[in-house]
Structures are given as structure tokens and as C-alpha cells.
Amino acid sequence: MSSKEKDGPNTGHLILKASTVARAHTILAYTAFISALTLGLLLHYKKIVKNGVAGYPEEWFPSVSATIGDWYPERNVFQILIALTSGSPRLMLVSLLYYLQRSQESSLPAVLWGWVYITSSDDHDVHDVFMISYIVLNLPWMIGGYIQPPRDAQAFFLSIVPLVYFFVQHKVHRIPGAYTQYSFFEWGLIFLDVLYDACAEEEFRLNDLHVSLSKDVSSYKPQQYIIDITKNKKSFGSGFEDIVDKHAVLLSPISYIFWSVFTSLIPTLFYFSVWELAIAGSELALFSTLSPIWLSIPPVLNWVRTRSGQATMHLLSFIGVGAYILQSPLHRLFLVAFATSAAMIPQVVTWADDPAYQSIITALGLMLSSLSKHVNHSNNPVWPFIDERSGGYNKEGLLLAILALYEFFTRPDEGARPFDSEKNDCPESEPTTHWILGALPLGSFIFILHSLLADPSTLIAWSWTGYENGRPRGPLPHLHGSLTLLCQSFGLLIAIQAMKSSKVHLLANPLWFAFGSASSYVMYTYRNWPGYLGGLGLSIFIMGSFPLVLHNASSTRAVFKTSLTAMLVYCLLALANVWTVAYAFVPGGVYLRERTDLVTIAQMACLALAFRWPALGNRSVGASSLSSTVFSCARTILTLISVLGVLATLYRLPITPAQPFRPGHRMLRAGIWTIHFGIDNEGRDSQRRVMNLIRDMELDVVGLLETDLHRNVYGNRDLTRLIIEEMGYNVDLGPGPNSHTWGAVLLSKFPIINSTHHLLPSPHGELAPAIEAVLDMYGTAVTVVVSHNGQEEDPLDRELQSRELARIMSTAYPRPVVFLGYVVTRPHALRPNPYEILVKDGNVHDVDQDDGDRWCEYILYRGLYRTAYARVSRSTVTDTELQVAQFVLPRHGVGVTNDTEAARYLRSRKEELPPEHWFPMSYYGNQRWGGVNGHFYHVFNTPLYYAISDDAEI
Incomplete structure (x- = not known):
């Protein structure tokens, strides 16, 4: 209801700017924390800096919980002001944000509308649980707000990394002074959190959002208030294409099964090589990944491009998960090799036909696989050599995959035209890529994903060197593995944003490849935190290059030759990587003895061909035609993956130091x-x-x-x-x-x-x-x-x-x-x-x-x-x-x-x-x-x- 509408004789009317609500929330929240901190420093300084490990002077700055909850009068002042903040201003702020961001394109604002967080408590253990809950619950709130629409929350995310590090130093290693450093980042999270919500004031002002309170006295009830919110906002249509795109993201469980089967093949076959300590013949199963050779037959290619063809091949690939039932390692190997062969065929076809969309789906599947390993003690719960006795959830994984496949198969017809084996959707005017230039980067890219990013702790194992003066020199896999997931998410968000804004060509710039090469060099050359930071940079680069590499391969217009050569490159790199260690058991292995540097150089050299070098011509990098719903759903899944990764780490964080048995x-x-x-x-x-x-x-x-x-x-x-x-x-x-x-x-x-x-x-x-x-x-x-x-x-x-x-x-x-x-x-x-x-x-x-x-x-x-x-x-x-x-x-x-x-x-x-x-x-x-x-x-x-x-x- 606007102020220009007619007011009846029985109606009271009050119009309030929504930006005023946001400003009141910010002022009250900041005042609550700043006043408590000021009073605490003046009245009880040495008491509030003391903790269970040390006191002043080792600890010289208080934590949030000690400041706001331990002493009179700062505790009472804080409680009064925060109660005022959490009442009408907070509830109205969340509701107004929902109204501002809601649309028929996405259900994410409705999810965020109900998101709340819990602050600290006086009890020591409960405080730790609630503080972790506060951080974890804020991640979806901020990332969701960042998505709908974009808002500035990066500083909050960056603060979490040192916060977790210093918390571990205090809680696990009990190092004096670590809690003071932790406290700075804890206070930083508080102020950044309030600042984040303060951004709503500007959004409300730009959208001219008002709240109208009307008192209706015409009814029998003595008092009844009608709240009306008005906003200058464009209406959004809901097309059939958006509905299809929204459900299409459900393909990520199928992609998860693909990566689970694909990464289980080599461990399943290498069991025999380990027992023989020589080439046992089982290594030939690796070449089941060369199944794209069947795409050289045009009827097969055309059939796989149909929905029934893809559904059939996906269903056959699920046999690799069901192989856990068999007791014989040889029989499991047969099924896993067959399942891998079946999984590769629809995967490379969809990469070629829809690289933009499939780059998102394939990347999400990889991250789901990596997350499941992080949560399940470094084991993928649906691997065929994992069963219920060893922490497997094979039945649940199969059920999830079958439900996703059923949704895919019964989806309404999207009206897609049949494909021809000799043609491509690319316009004739769009330059094509030679199939060699598409195959080499794709094969190298798959190998890098498998060897470095299939588990969050692999990059940490590359950098770890031990302890010094009672402290780890670098990151620990069980404590810091979630950082790899966060950086992978950030890299994929870069790719998603580039596709959304039609700026994928920026990722083809040689400067982006230079960043990836420099990160790879640092990862290989250095150890401890510097080496791991190089690995994190490489993970950002690789995930950010997903759409570029897939589009580069798809633009060759030669599905069979490109995919077959790519998987041959993958096989050669995988074998070379094994020979750097197992050189004593293979003919000619001495030439690759301890030469991981050669493998690293080869993988980056092959990947370089995907980028726009002047000598290779001005190749197109493609533009995305995906709807905003796909991007929104993908970012939501990335948010959940990141949150669950951090939550799993914090859940298993040791509460007390290790103690001997006697x-x-x-x-x-x-x-x-x-x-x-x-x-x-x-x-x-x-x-x-x-x-x-x-x-x-x-x-x-x-x-x-x-x-x-x-x-x-x-x-x-x-x-x-x-x-x-x-x-x-x-x-x-x-x-x-x-x-x-x-x-x-x-x-x-x-x-x-x-x-x-x-x-x-x-x-x-x-x-x-x-x-x-x-x-x-x-x-x-x-x-x-x-x-x-x-x-x-x-x-x-x-x-x-x-x-x-x-x-x-x-x-x-x-x-x-x-x-x-x-x-x-x-x-x-x-x-x-x-x-x-x-x-x-x-x-x-x-x-x-x-x-x-x-x-x-x-x-x-x-x-x-x-x-x-x-x-x-x-x-x-x-x-x-x-x-x-x-x-x-x-x-x-x-x-x-x-x-x-x-x-x-x-x-x-x-x-x-x-x-x-x-x-x-x-x-x-x-x-x-x-x-x-x-x-x-x-x-x-x-x-x-x-x-x-x-x-x-x-």
C-alpha cells in the first residue's frame, strides 16, 4: 500500500522505510558488542583474557564469549541490547530480504528465510559447540545471500581459515597465546557478520522498499494490523525451460556414481599387481577407459545421444557399485572394468554435446565424491572394495543413483532434436579446434582431477614434513582437508560466474594458465604451508578451467577421435605416475624412477593447449545459454558441500589431547x-x-x-x-x-x-x-x-x-x-x-x-x-x-x-x-x-x- 492510497475513516496508516529497519539492526548489534568489549576491558581485563590454557600476559585479548557472558555489568548491557536487536529488527530484516530476493526462478530465498544462528554460552563445552554452529550456520546464510543477489561476504569466508587454525592450536595443542590470536578472528567474524547484514540497508534503499502498517478498526476485533510491503521490482516469468533446468541439476548424483566407479577401477586392478610385485595382467583392465572407441560406429553414437541410450549406459555403470556383493577380487574386477567402460561412453558424449552444463554437473559429481571421502574417513562409501564392515554405504548409494536416473528418464521431453554423428551444434561460422588440441588437454585434465583432487587430503600429503617444537610444520589431513574443498568450490564459482556473464574467454587467457603453472610449481617445489598453498591455488585453477577444457574438446566436432585420444593420454599419465615408484617391477621403469617432475611437466604441457595462444589461432571458447536457475542451484550445492566439509572437520575435532593407555x-x-x-x-x-x-x-x-x-x-x-x-x-x-x-x-x-x-x-x-x-x-x-x-x-x-x-x-x-x-x-x-x-x-x-x-x-x-x-x-x-x-x-x-x-x-x-x-x-x-x-x-x-x-x- 503506497502513501497515495486513500485512507478510510476507520484506518490508521504508518509507512516506514525498510532501510531504517536495517540501520536500526546494525546500530543495535554493534552497540551491544562494542559496549560489552569496552566495559570488559575497563573493569575486568585480566579476568576476561584468562582461559583454560593460560592467562595474562601470554593471553592479552578476550574472546567474544568471555566478554559478553562472564561478568557484570557488561553481560547485562549486552543482553539488553542484543534482545532489542534480535526482536523486531532482526525478524523484519530477514523477512524483508526474503521479499526482496524472492522470485519464481529459485526457491533458495525461501530456504534462507528460515536460517538463524546461535551465539555462545557460559558453559565451556557448550560454548565450543555453539560457536562452531554459529560459524557453520552462517556459511549457508552468507553464501546464499551472495547468490541471491550477489553481496559482499568474502572477508567472512577468509577469516574462517585462520580462525580454525588458531582454535586447533589452542584447543588441541594447548599453546599459550593462541587463543588471543583466535579471538581477533572471532571478533572479526562478529563484526563482518553484522556488516554483512548492514549491506541490506543499501539494497532496500536502491529498491525503494517500504513497510506499510495499517490499523483496521472496521472489524469486530479491537486491534488488527495489516502489513503491506511494496517494492519497485521487475516480474519474472517461469518458462518450461527453467523448470527443466532446475530438475537437471539432479543429475549430480549420477555424476557422483561416475567418479566413484571411475576412481575405483585402478585400486581394484592393482590389488593383483601388489601381490605379484610385478605385472600381473590385471593392468589391462585400465584400458576399459578406452571404451569411447565404440563411438566410431555412427549408430552407436546416435543411440548414446538419446535419452534411452544414456539411461541404459548409466544403469550398466551402476554395476560397478553393486560389485561389492561379490567375494572374489577377480570377479569384482571384471564387473568394475565393465562398469567403467559403460560409464565412459555417455560421459564423453555429453561432454561433447553440452560442455557448459556438463562442466557444472561433472565438477559437482567430483566434489561430492571428494566430500564423501572426507566425511567417511578417506574412503568413498560406494566403492566396490568397501562394504558395510569397512564403512560402506553401497546400498544407499545405489538407491540414490537409481532415483536420480529415474528422474532423468521420466523427465518431460525437452524437445531436443536428434544429433548427427558428423555434425555439431556449433554454428558453421564458429572456428573449430583440431582434435589433437582438444584431446590432449582433456586427457591431462581428467588425470589431474583424479590424481590430485579426488581426495581433499592428497595435496596435504604432498606438503607434509612432520613436527617441530611440538607443533606441526604444515597442515594435517584430518584437520585441514576441508580447506581443499573450499578452494575447489571457489574455483568452480569462478567458472560459474564466468559462464553466467559470458566471460569464459577470460579463463582462456594465458595469464590464467600462468597462475595454474605457478601454483603447480610451488606445490611440487615447496613443503609445509607454502607447498599446500600452491596446491590450493592449483585446485582453484583446475576447477575454474572446467568449462574451458570441456568446450575446447567439444569444439573439435570429432567425438570419437577426441575422447579416445584423451583417455589414452589419461592412461599413459596414470601409468607413468605409477612407474615413478614401482620402477623396479616394470620393464623400462628405471627411466621414470622418481621423476614425478616429468609427469607434472607433461600434464601441464598437455593442458596448456586448451588456452588461447597466438600460435594456435583465435579459437572460440563458447558462450553459455544456461538459465540463471542452473547457476543458482549449482551454487547452492557448492554451498552445502563447503558447509558439510567444514562441519565434518569440526565434528571430529579432538576435544582433549591424546593420552597413553596407562x-x-x-x-x-x-x-x-x-x-x-x-x-x-x-x-x-x-x-x-x-x-x-x-x-x-x-x-x-x-x-x-x-x-x-x-x-x-x-x-x-x-x-x-x-x-x-x-x-x-x-x-x-x-x-x-x-x-x-x-x-x-x-x-x-x-x-x-x-x-x-x-x-x-x-x-x-x-x-x-x-x-x-x-x-x-x-x-x-x-x-x-x-x-x-x-x-x-x-x-x-x-x-x-x-x-x-x-x-x-x-x-x-x-x-x-x-x-x-x-x-x-x-x-x-x-x-x-x-x-x-x-x-x-x-x-x-x-x-x-x-x-x-x-x-x-x-x-x-x-x-x-x-x-x-x-x-x-x-x-x-x-x-x-x-x-x-x-x-x-x-x-x-x-x-x-x-x-x-x-x-x-x-x-x-x-x-x-x-x-x-x-x-x-x-x-x-x-x-x-x-x-x-x-x-x-x-x-x-x-x-x-x-x-x-x-x-x-x-
């Missing part, structure tokens, strides 16, 4: 296990089975070998995720995938003071990794070494590696040492075999020199009292047993008082020792009876126990 007895249980790349004898993921045995044995320190799984052949996984998230270990991942080893991991219930990653001398054979870490065990610094030496085929390598390990252990003297390693030697073998070199030159003792039935795994020690030693059978988890030793630390500052052989071999029965020294009784048994899940004490059929000499000081 802190009151100064005891240490350590174990070494070679877990065969996390694939058990049945070809299934073994992460949960590994965790169960570690938990039952109550191991404080664990060395895991053959764990570098951030490669395509192992599914870009992280075998530590479940263990550290469920059991609360500190983790140090050994040299990353760019260091060309089979990997090593150190899990510790004790704080890691410092750690160093070593690449042991390996002139002939495989490169051997080692982790040297100093742990704080009950106030005593203890060096723990985890290593994986070369195989018996290379005796010189093993000799040189053993000398280096002995040097590391002897240099640590007189500090206590625990060695957990895979060394390939017989007990008491003389030089140049590793045993004598390690024991004599390293100045350490064998865990039990009378155990002559060993070959590869060894536990050595110095400066500790060993009280127990056990060998636990592997069951079907891997090809190697778990060895466990138990130690007691001497009294702090004293050391071992009697280190003679007689004192070390005072054998005992468990009944003669306190029960806290006993290993679990449930693991007594054999292959026919007893034990747990196929694990039991073998070789000796019981743990070996040792008494501590009477003169020991413990």
Missing part, C-alpha cells in the same frame, strides 16, 4: 605392522580391521608401513584417518607421494616434539622411507624410529640403509630409543646384513635375541625396561604379522641402572607381574579356535614376559 605406570606399548597398502587378502579396505587390533592391544606407539596411499593405484586414501579420529592419536605421515616411497606412519598417544623424514640411501632398488621422531613420554624425551628398508633383491641398498638407521640411533644417545622397522634380515646375521649393523652400530638391543623365527619385522630398543613381547597373527588383514613390545620408562632423570644381558632376560610368567602388564587374554588360541577375528598369539602361542631387576629405579 599413564600412571609410566608404561609404553609399541607395535610394528606392515599393512600392505590397506587392502586385505580379500581385496577389501582393511582400515577398520587394523584399528580394531591396535585398540585391543592398547598400543601407545604404532609404526605402520606400506601406507602411502595418496596415489591413483590405492584410491588416494589415508589409512590413518579412522584411527586418529576414533582413537585420538597424534600422527606423522612419512615422506609423501612426491617422495616416491611405499610410505611410513607413526601413530603416538604421546606428544610429538620433533620429527624428521628420511629418504634412506637406495642406489639400486626402491626408495626406503624412515621417520625419526622425538616423543615426550611422561616428561622423558624418547626417540622412535619407523622405517621400511628395501627388498632382498638389493643387498647393497639394505646395507646402506641399515648404516644410516644405525647412525640415527647412535646419534640420539643417551636418549632412549625404540626402533620399529622392516629390515629383511635373519636374526644375528653378520655384516653386510642389516641385523649386526643395526644392533651393534646403533647401540641398541633386540627385543628378544632368542626369537630366531623372524625375517622382516624387528623391534629394537635402548634405555628402557622391556617387560613383554608378543607376535600376533595377521589373520587375513595383510601378509605380515603385528609385533608388539611393552616397556617401562626408568624414573625421570635416572636411566637404566643395569643393562647387562642377565638383567634384561629375567624371564617371568604373567602371573608374577601386575595385571596392567598383561596383554589381552582373549587373543590366546590358534587357527581353529580362540583368538579374536582370526588374530591370536602365535610362534610362542603366548606373549613373553620379563621381570625388572631389583636395582631398577622406576
Whole structure:
């Protein structure tokens, strides 16, 4: 109702500018927080800067919750003002924003209308939960507002990164002063949040939005107010095309299944190569990705371009998910290879026919796959080698995919004309691209997506180098993986905005490629945070280049030749990437030994051909004809992916520091296990089975070998995720995938003071990794070494590696040492075999020199009292047993008082020792009876126990 309308005699009338409501909300909100901060600093400064870790002067600036909720009178002033803010101004602001942004094009404003957030509480734990909730719930509110219509919220998002980092430093690592740094970003989020809502004032003013309050006294009710809102706004039509586009985004679950099946192929086939340690023949399954060769037959191409053809091929690809039912690894491989072959055919056809739309759908499917791995402990829940026992949700994934396919198949006819195999939708005047220039970038692009962005923590594994002064030098996969998802979302948002504004040509500029190349160089060259930041830049570049690469490939007008060549390029790059590590097992592999730099250069060189270089001619980059609904829905999905990624990280954030199992007895249980790349004898993921045995044995320190799984052949996984998230270990991942080893991991219930990653001398054979870490065990610094030496085929390598390990252990003297390693030697073998070199030159003792039935795994020690030693059978988890030793630390500052052989071999029965020294009784048994899940004490059929000499000081 406008002010010019006639007012009846029984009607009161009041018109209020909507911008006034927004201004009142801003003033009240800022006043509430600023007044509380001012009063708190003046009246209770040292009290509000103190927290559970430290006080003044280490902490010198208060958090939001301490300022507004702990002391009188600032708490009361804040509560009164925030109550005024959250009443009519807040409710009216949200409602007016909904009215301003609503349209028939999108349902997003209706979703945002109901979005609210929760602030902090007096209770410490509840405060943490509510603060996280406040941040997470604000993400959809701001991103949604950014989408409908665009508003300035980037500063809020950027503040979240350091906020989470300093919160982890305070909450997990308990570092004094970290909470002060966290507080600055916390206050920044508050003020940016209010500033964000303050932007509504300008929007209301520009749209001339008013609120009219009319008091109707003509009815029987004494008081009845009628609220009318008027706005100068264009009307929006709702065409049939918009409805189709809105539902078309539901294809993203089908794209998710495509990426799930596609990324499961190589891990499924490589199971056989690992067991053979040579070419096993299963590698031929990789070439099932070359199925686009069938598109050379025109009737096949025309059929696949129909809806029924695409639906049929998608349905056949779902067999790859259903393959989890089969018990035989070979049978699963057959089905996964067939499913991959079926999935590739409709995928490359839709890339060629509709590159703009498919760039969005394919990218969303990849990010959904990556998110599902981040949420599910680094395992895609619908992979065929994952089942319910190992954290799989295969049935749910199949159901979701079938529902999406049903929606696609029953969708109303869009009126699309049939395609011809020799023609393309591009106008005849539009220049075409030579099929080679379209195929090479596409193949390289798919390889980069698979090898670097299929899991959020892969880029972190490339940069990780360990700990220094009790703090990680770089990002940790389980804490910072969501940052990769955020940057991927940002890159895709750049692409979406470029398509929406018809500026995709800007992404074809060589300067954009220069940014991607520079990011790739930084990622490869540097480590820790600088290297990871380079990886984040590369993720932005790759996701932002999605529409460019797909359009470049589609403009060749040669679907068969382009797609087949692209997948051949992908296969060659995938094989080359494997050979950089597995060079000893393939003919000619020595030429690619440790040459990830060549693979990186090759992938970027191929990708460069998609950009507009003067020498390649002025090629078209295409324009998008998609409706705004598609862009809106895509950005909504990206918002949800980003929010869920951050939420999953915060949900699993450790609440308390890791604690050893027996802190009151100064005891240490350590174990070494070679877990065969996390694939058990049945070809299934073994992460949960590994965790169960570690938990039952109550191991404080664990060395895991053959764990570098951030490669395509192992599914870009992280075998530590479940263990550290469920059991609360500190983790140090050994040299990353760019260091060309089979990997090593150190899990510790004790704080890691410092750690160093070593690449042991390996002139002939495989490169051997080692982790040297100093742990704080009950106030005593203890060096723990985890290593994986070369195989018996290379005796010189093993000799040189053993000398280096002995040097590391002897240099640590007189500090206590625990060695957990895979060394390939017989007990008491003389030089140049590793045993004598390690024991004599390293100045350490064998865990039990009378155990002559060993070959590869060894536990050595110095400066500790060993009280127990056990060998636990592997069951079907891997090809190697778990060895466990138990130690007691001497009294702090004293050391071992009697280190003679007689004192070390005072054998005992468990009944003669306190029960806290006993290993679990449930693991007594054999292959026919007893034990747990196929694990039991073998070789000796019981743990070996040792008494501590009477003169020991413990």
C-alpha cells in the first residue's frame, strides 16, 4: 500500500522505510558488542583474557564469549541490547530480504528465510559447540545471500581459515597465546557478520522498499494490523525451460556414481599387481577407459545421444557399485572394468554435446565424491572394495543413483532434436579446434582431477614434513582437508560466474594458465604451508578451467577421435605416475624412477593447449545459454558441500589431547605392522580391521608401513584417518607421494616434539622411507624410529640403509630409543646384513635375541625396561604379522641402572607381574579356535614376559 492510497475513516496508516529497519539492526548489534568489549576491558581485563590454557600476559585479548557472558555489568548491557536487536529488527530484516530476493526462478530465498544462528554460552563445552554452529550456520546464510543477489561476504569466508587454525592450536595443542590470536578472528567474524547484514540497508534503499502498517478498526476485533510491503521490482516469468533446468541439476548424483566407479577401477586392478610385485595382467583392465572407441560406429553414437541410450549406459555403470556383493577380487574386477567402460561412453558424449552444463554437473559429481571421502574417513562409501564392515554405504548409494536416473528418464521431453554423428551444434561460422588440441588437454585434465583432487587430503600429503617444537610444520589431513574443498568450490564459482556473464574467454587467457603453472610449481617445489598453498591455488585453477577444457574438446566436432585420444593420454599419465615408484617391477621403469617432475611437466604441457595462444589461432571458447536457475542451484550445492566439509572437520575435532593407555605406570606399548597398502587378502579396505587390533592391544606407539596411499593405484586414501579420529592419536605421515616411497606412519598417544623424514640411501632398488621422531613420554624425551628398508633383491641398498638407521640411533644417545622397522634380515646375521649393523652400530638391543623365527619385522630398543613381547597373527588383514613390545620408562632423570644381558632376560610368567602388564587374554588360541577375528598369539602361542631387576629405579 503506497502513501497515495486513500485512507478510510476507520484506518490508521504508518509507512516506514525498510532501510531504517536495517540501520536500526546494525546500530543495535554493534552497540551491544562494542559496549560489552569496552566495559570488559575497563573493569575486568585480566579476568576476561584468562582461559583454560593460560592467562595474562601470554593471553592479552578476550574472546567474544568471555566478554559478553562472564561478568557484570557488561553481560547485562549486552543482553539488553542484543534482545532489542534480535526482536523486531532482526525478524523484519530477514523477512524483508526474503521479499526482496524472492522470485519464481529459485526457491533458495525461501530456504534462507528460515536460517538463524546461535551465539555462545557460559558453559565451556557448550560454548565450543555453539560457536562452531554459529560459524557453520552462517556459511549457508552468507553464501546464499551472495547468490541471491550477489553481496559482499568474502572477508567472512577468509577469516574462517585462520580462525580454525588458531582454535586447533589452542584447543588441541594447548599453546599459550593462541587463543588471543583466535579471538581477533572471532571478533572479526562478529563484526563482518553484522556488516554483512548492514549491506541490506543499501539494497532496500536502491529498491525503494517500504513497510506499510495499517490499523483496521472496521472489524469486530479491537486491534488488527495489516502489513503491506511494496517494492519497485521487475516480474519474472517461469518458462518450461527453467523448470527443466532446475530438475537437471539432479543429475549430480549420477555424476557422483561416475567418479566413484571411475576412481575405483585402478585400486581394484592393482590389488593383483601388489601381490605379484610385478605385472600381473590385471593392468589391462585400465584400458576399459578406452571404451569411447565404440563411438566410431555412427549408430552407436546416435543411440548414446538419446535419452534411452544414456539411461541404459548409466544403469550398466551402476554395476560397478553393486560389485561389492561379490567375494572374489577377480570377479569384482571384471564387473568394475565393465562398469567403467559403460560409464565412459555417455560421459564423453555429453561432454561433447553440452560442455557448459556438463562442466557444472561433472565438477559437482567430483566434489561430492571428494566430500564423501572426507566425511567417511578417506574412503568413498560406494566403492566396490568397501562394504558395510569397512564403512560402506553401497546400498544407499545405489538407491540414490537409481532415483536420480529415474528422474532423468521420466523427465518431460525437452524437445531436443536428434544429433548427427558428423555434425555439431556449433554454428558453421564458429572456428573449430583440431582434435589433437582438444584431446590432449582433456586427457591431462581428467588425470589431474583424479590424481590430485579426488581426495581433499592428497595435496596435504604432498606438503607434509612432520613436527617441530611440538607443533606441526604444515597442515594435517584430518584437520585441514576441508580447506581443499573450499578452494575447489571457489574455483568452480569462478567458472560459474564466468559462464553466467559470458566471460569464459577470460579463463582462456594465458595469464590464467600462468597462475595454474605457478601454483603447480610451488606445490611440487615447496613443503609445509607454502607447498599446500600452491596446491590450493592449483585446485582453484583446475576447477575454474572446467568449462574451458570441456568446450575446447567439444569444439573439435570429432567425438570419437577426441575422447579416445584423451583417455589414452589419461592412461599413459596414470601409468607413468605409477612407474615413478614401482620402477623396479616394470620393464623400462628405471627411466621414470622418481621423476614425478616429468609427469607434472607433461600434464601441464598437455593442458596448456586448451588456452588461447597466438600460435594456435583465435579459437572460440563458447558462450553459455544456461538459465540463471542452473547457476543458482549449482551454487547452492557448492554451498552445502563447503558447509558439510567444514562441519565434518569440526565434528571430529579432538576435544582433549591424546593420552597413553596407562599413564600412571609410566608404561609404553609399541607395535610394528606392515599393512600392505590397506587392502586385505580379500581385496577389501582393511582400515577398520587394523584399528580394531591396535585398540585391543592398547598400543601407545604404532609404526605402520606400506601406507602411502595418496596415489591413483590405492584410491588416494589415508589409512590413518579412522584411527586418529576414533582413537585420538597424534600422527606423522612419512615422506609423501612426491617422495616416491611405499610410505611410513607413526601413530603416538604421546606428544610429538620433533620429527624428521628420511629418504634412506637406495642406489639400486626402491626408495626406503624412515621417520625419526622425538616423543615426550611422561616428561622423558624418547626417540622412535619407523622405517621400511628395501627388498632382498638389493643387498647393497639394505646395507646402506641399515648404516644410516644405525647412525640415527647412535646419534640420539643417551636418549632412549625404540626402533620399529622392516629390515629383511635373519636374526644375528653378520655384516653386510642389516641385523649386526643395526644392533651393534646403533647401540641398541633386540627385543628378544632368542626369537630366531623372524625375517622382516624387528623391534629394537635402548634405555628402557622391556617387560613383554608378543607376535600376533595377521589373520587375513595383510601378509605380515603385528609385533608388539611393552616397556617401562626408568624414573625421570635416572636411566637404566643395569643393562647387562642377565638383567634384561629375567624371564617371568604373567602371573608374577601386575595385571596392567598383561596383554589381552582373549587373543590366546590358534587357527581353529580362540583368538579374536582370526588374530591370536602365535610362534610362542603366548606373549613373553620379563621381570625388572631389583636395582631398577622406576
